[in-house]
Amino acid sequence: MANRPMLEIVSLEKRFGTNTILKKIDLKVAEGELVFVIGPSGSGKSTMLRCCNRLEEPTSGDIIVDGRNIMAGTRRDLDRMRLQIGMVFQGFHLYPHMSVLKNVTLAQRKALKRSKVEADARAMDMLEQVGMEHKADAYPGELSGGQQQRVAIARSLALDPKVMLFDEPTSALDPELVGSVLKVMKDLKSKGMTMVVVSHEMGFARETADRVVFMDGGVVVEQGTPDEIFGAPKAERTRAFLSRVSG
Amino acid sequence: MDRFLQTFFNPVVMAQYTPDIIAGIWVTLQIAAAVIIAGIAGGLLLACLRSYRIKTLNFFIICYADIFRALPPLVVILILYFGFPSIGIQLSGPMVLFIVLAATLAAFAEEIFWAGFSSVEKGQWEAGIATGLGFTRTLAYVALPQAVRLAIPPLVNRVLAITKMTALGSAIGVSEILSSATTAQSFSGSATPLTMSVVAYLVIFLPMVIVARWLESRTAWKKR
Secondary structure: OOOOEEEEEEEEEEEEOOEEEEEEEEEEEEOOOEEEEEOOOOOOHHHHHHHOOOOOOOOEEEEEEOOEEOOOOOHHHHHHHHOOEEEEOOOOOOOOOOOHHHHHHHHHHHOOOOOHHHHHHHHHHHHHHOOOHHHOOOOHHHOOHHHHHHHHHHHHHOOOOOEEEEEOOOOOOOHHHHHHHHHHHHHHHHOOOEEEEEOOOHHHHHHHOOEEEEEEOOEEEEEEOHHHHHHOOOOHHHHHHHHHHHO | OHHHHHHHOOHHHHHHHHHHHHHHHHHHHHHHHHHHHHHHHHHHHHHHHHHOOOHHHHHHHHHHHHHHHHOOHHHHHHHHHHHHHHHOOOOOHHHHHHHHHHHHHHHHHHHHHHHHHHHOOHHHHHHHHHOOOHHHHHHHHHHHHHHHHHHHHHHHHHHHHHHHHHHHHHHHOOOOHHHHHHHHHHHHOOOHHHHHHHHHHHHHHHHHHHHHHHHHHOOOOOOO
């Protein structure tokens, strides 16, 4: 891919005490690219993702988003940069005391300082994009998991992020609800969003990912196109993992 | 039976001292309102400050909360009222009563709000912070409303318990309900004013108990 890098992870290290979770990770994600991260649990893939907006504080290394290092700068700079990094969680984390519309407008109003009119309009656009505009006045508790996750995606998109991070976005969903969320992600990809997805949805990876990264023990073991990784994995660890998950 | 009625429900005494008791109700209401507002605001502020997890500050907040939850308010009231003038700090009775009860309520309210903050899911904070709200705005718009909602039932009970303690003002001559009643009792030699104080307290606090019940019943989130 010839595009400029939108997200660069440079020798990222994360330690908890003496336990090293991430060992000098390097990863470049180009503009419009969908990078799919797989690996056994405890491999550090979620930690890596959470370091990308400093929800988890890296021990060392740099995270560069569209040319700007989020490890440098003040706390305010960091909050401003976080607006450009959308994050979708396994547990949705919608605000239960706010309507769907309020969920999507809160950060627009309070962090981006958009007017109510502007924020509402943007929110409705985004809700439409994820097929949730009819639930704008509902509360999160009234929605299914799949619907909540789509609202959570809209909440991130409304801030016009440059890159979207998905941390196991479908792992908490009932199987029949997974499809609706994956479809939204696929639409997003086709619109040119830069995405990093940590997930176990191998079918989705095969179909949509530009690149698949296999992590284990805090390092990137192998990466390549879906065909390369799923069709002809080079590393023994990748083969072992894939045979385990495909059963 | 006649003697019972004469003792507790003497109509002549009642008529004579009703204005005093009403004046007492007014004083009680004013002090109670001030205590509730200042105590809750103080407790909420302390709990918010505590959520920033600044070590030294939290040490002092926790010390304050623990000490004021442990001390009987009457002891502090007597120290402030009878002891402080000797070191040159002269406070009026109502002021002492207000300060001590508000400080006590703030200590309990801090712990209650803090428990509320602690039960807000970590993911709620992460969602706010990941969307660029930063800590303070996530606190204000995401965590606080949820913490307050969780805090309401225990808080209402504590508010009731502490505003009732305005009766301690009778120990330092604050002319609230109980004080007016005991004064009237010694002048009249009848227990009737005390009965009147019971009625007065019920008039004030029974509606509060009912409001408390109602608040508790409507604190659940909209659920599917």
